[in-house]
Amino acid sequence: MIALLTPEHWKDYELLDCGDFEKLERFGNVVLIRPEPQAVWSKQLPPSEWQNLADIRFQGRSATSGEWAKKNSKTPDRWHITYRNNDIEIKFRLALTSFKHVGIFPEQAVNWDFISSTIKEFSTPQPKVLNLFAYTGGASLVAKAAGADITHVDSIKQVVSWANENQELSGLKDIRWVVEDALKFVKREIKRGKTYNGIILDPPAYGHGPNGEKWKLEDQILEMMNDVANLLDPEEHFMILNTYSLGFSSVIVENLIKDSIKNPHNLETGELYLQAKTGNKLPLGVFGKIKKVRAVNK
Template sequence: MVEKTYSESWSEYELLDAGNEKKLERWGNIVTIRPERQAYFKPGMSEEEWNKRAHLEFVPKGNTAGNWITRQALPEGEWKIQFKDLTFNLETTKFKHVGLFPEQVTNWKLISNHLAKPGMKMLNLFAYTGAASVVARSKGAEVTHVDSVKQLISWAKSNMEASGLEDIRWMHEDALKYAERELKRGNLYHLIVMDPPAWGIGANKEKWKIEQKLEGLIEVASQLLHPGGLLILNTYSPKVKLKEINYYAKKHFKKVEISELWKKTFTGKDMFFGHLLRAYR
């Protein structure tokens, strides 16, 4: 039987409800409705209740992009939420995202625990807006943040600054190519975090798919870690199976913990958020 890891909400974020291929979320004092394929069940609240609560709803157009609809007046001020002593800046995008994957809170806590000793180093690949990078830096770790999208690196910098931190190393680069060069340079890390999308475009506009890169990413991560080092990897692609991740990880790591990532709504619905690997060298 597949193990399930449940990610909890916190005071500033709550998964209120899900169903009919949508999810209702509270980010601070702003509530959103966003598409969610995994919410294939009936919601716990009525449509009327959803519409009454929501400030913003994302309406998709095509397979990827769409538009945001304002359902009620937004509170004044910048859109930010707190996680402990850290601050994350949020904003609407044309791809339904708002700049944070809150189900990753379970990994943020593991990052904090793993980097408890002084002088530790973390490499964050496919680092997006940098929540994991900011968490690691707040623990005093030396952090290298790698992403192929310049705008996301700028967003991550704003999160670092809003959290009162500095000195994260920013790399605008393809994640696998950067990791391979680090290996040649002989650099090692105590923690590597990867959250690769199902497909992507590198810094030089090269296209790739995660199912073609997965084993290479896991292998190079194992070679970049100190003994006892930890790899945290999430994947949401339906083309990557849990047994495949498990097979590759056991080829290169001494201890492998693999599970599905789930989150429970306020109304008691269980929702799937992908596969989670925690592998120790």
């Protein structure tokens, strides 16, 4: 099944417009202009309106780094926003980084909704969930708030510290933080005989582990998926694979899942996108997910 999915109920985030390789976004009360390589079409709003609406604009020195230009010196470098869905409420600390990121990928809210609803369907008490390439912890926090036991793995210590700060802001505790290369961690968990009811993967196209380990998506994702398959609880589980690479399609993700996981239950694949207020859809990665819920005899 191929699907297009975008967040629908997140009031603290809004994509106002996109085009000409940029996006105009509202995070809480702060409006940003950031580069967006996939926005190859024209902007719908005139440049003057972009300028009037934006508080801050990212000015790149290269495709991945640059500086932020503020319209008003009082605009904060750091601020907080909230994600809510039913009884789940998570708070994030956002910040202006030199890599054009602010601390969250808002299109992932679709996956957060899936994670929380699936955990609540499980009959397993406090299901164990593993979040790999976990960044600042959105999926970890949502899973914890839904009642899961979370292990959060990322190779960058500063990012894991940021995730821990988000945990404290959200009034949560006891997430297990691991600073390590994701592939090495998975292999060690297999040797330990560990299993998880949920596994979340959001790997980058390229990356490095804390000890210089190299990650290249197309070279290592099949090995990772085969190892992840050995960690899934056979009776009750979910798995999400999300990729943001211009060379990856949802068909590739579908084939990867079918190749590594025997008879995947409730397989769904497709594109994540953000719906701009002006009408255009901004694609922001492809996903594949499966879900198996244990039948309970009544």
